[in-house]
Structure formats: C-alpha cells, structure tokens
Amino acid sequence: MFSALKRSRPLVWLLLTLPALWIGLRWAITPGEYGYGHAIADSGDWAAWLLMATLAVTPLRLVFKRSGLTLWLMRRRREIGVASFGYAALHTAIYLVRKGSPEYVLAEFTTPYMLAGWAALALFVPLALTSNDVSVRLMRRGWKRLHRLVYPAAVLTFAHWVWSAFDPTTAWIHIGILAAIEIVRIALQRAQRVM
Known part of the structure; x- marks a missing residue:
C-alpha cells in the first residue's frame, strides 16, 4: 500500500479528499446531529492540520535527510499545501452558504476574526494557483519568494482560529505546536549556515 502511495499522485489526492467526503456525508445523512457547527469546525481543523504538515516538512528534511518518509513528504508537500487551501475554501463555502446573504457576510467582515480569516484565504490563493511544476x-x-507568504498566512489562520473558537484552548495548543515547528526550522537552518 505504501509503495503504491509513494508512486501514485491520484491515490494521494484520494486520501487527502476523504475527510471532505466524510464531512459532506455526515452532514447529509445526519444533519440534526452533525450540522453547520461540526462541518465548519472540521473543515477548518483539516485546513490547519494540513497547513501544519506542510510547514513541518522543512524541519523534518533538515533532521532526517535520508528518511524515505521525509523524501516522500518533500515530493508531496505541494499537494498537501493545496489540500490545506481546499479545506480552507470548503470552510469558507460552508460559512457563506450558512449566512446566505451578502449583507450578513459584510456585517461580520470587519470583525478581527473574520478579517484574519479572509486575509489568510487571500494569501493562500496565489500559493495554491502556483503550486504546480509549470x-x-x-x-x-x-x-520561493512568493511561497514564503505561507508564514504570514499561517499566523493569520491561527489568529482566526483563536478569535473565532468558543473555547480557544485547542487553537492555542496548535499554535504552540506551530511555534515549535518554526523554532526548530529556524534553528536548524541557522546551524547549517554556520557549518
């Protein structure tokens, strides 16, 4: 299975799409039990988790240079990043459908958590559009310069999560993990320049 996954881009995309299918299926089958709140939260969680996975690739490569998993992640980092954008777009679409009116969306637009979310999505658009070999x-x-926008986009994503969550504890835990990933990346890159 893993050897097929290593070679097959469509299989990677299928696996990355499964959570979205699960969200849609659960919402369609049990709308009372699994409604808007769960769908918006789960789509946002997957966007954040895949973003963290994308950002973790560089520190992993610096630590485990010859690892097969690390090399595979390096080759598939763009797909994981685009999938993160896809879940962010799904998160946004669920929100827009729920609001159902431009007036409601515009009324909330200037709140800090919505501004952070919209700004993060705007930064992700050019990254997703240019995540291809051409x-x-x-x-x-x-x-490479353009794709450094992933760092401010990540900050805005997690600010949106903290400000919009009923209980921001989980968001703060994820921010701590993200900060650790970035501290390790910066430290390792500096250490390798000195060497």
Whole structure:
C-alpha cells in the first residue's frame, strides 16, 4: 500500500479528499446531529492540520535527510499545501452558504476574526494557483519568494482560529505546536549556515 502511495499522485489526492467526503456525508445523512457547527469546525481543523504538515516538512528534511518518509513528504508537500487551501475554501463555502446573504457576510467582515480569516484565504490563493511544476519552472527564484507568504498566512489562520473558537484552548495548543515547528526550522537552518 505504501509503495503504491509513494508512486501514485491520484491515490494521494484520494486520501487527502476523504475527510471532505466524510464531512459532506455526515452532514447529509445526519444533519440534526452533525450540522453547520461540526462541518465548519472540521473543515477548518483539516485546513490547519494540513497547513501544519506542510510547514513541518522543512524541519523534518533538515533532521532526517535520508528518511524515505521525509523524501516522500518533500515530493508531496505541494499537494498537501493545496489540500490545506481546499479545506480552507470548503470552510469558507460552508460559512457563506450558512449566512446566505451578502449583507450578513459584510456585517461580520470587519470583525478581527473574520478579517484574519479572509486575509489568510487571500494569501493562500496565489500559493495554491502556483503550486504546480509549470509555475515553479516559469517563476524560478520568484516562486520561493512568493511561497514564503505561507508564514504570514499561517499566523493569520491561527489568529482566526483563536478569535473565532468558543473555547480557544485547542487553537492555542496548535499554535504552540506551530511555534515549535518554526523554532526548530529556524534553528536548524541557522546551524547549517554556520557549518
């Protein structure tokens, strides 16, 4: 199974899509038990988890250079990042359908948690659109510069989570994990430059 997963991009996409299918199926079958609140939370959680997985790839590569899993993650990082954007877009779509009116959306637009969410989504759009081999070839060094926007996008994503959560404890735990990932990445990159 893992060897097939290593080689097959469609299989990777199928696995990345399964949580979205599960969210849709549960909402369709048991709308009373699994409604808007669960769907919006679960889609947001998957967007954040996949974003964290994407950001964890560089520290893992720096620590475990020859690991097969690390090499596989390096090759699939763009797919994981695009899937994170897909779940963020699903999260947004669920919110827009629930509100059902531009007036409601505009009324909430200027609240800090909504501004953070919309700004994060806006930063993710060019990253998702350029996460392909053609863009990497055409943009060359500019591609890496553009994709550094993932860091402010991540900060905005987690700010949105903290400010919008009924109980922000889980969001703060994830922020701690994200901070640890970034501290390790920066420390390892600096150490390798000194060497």
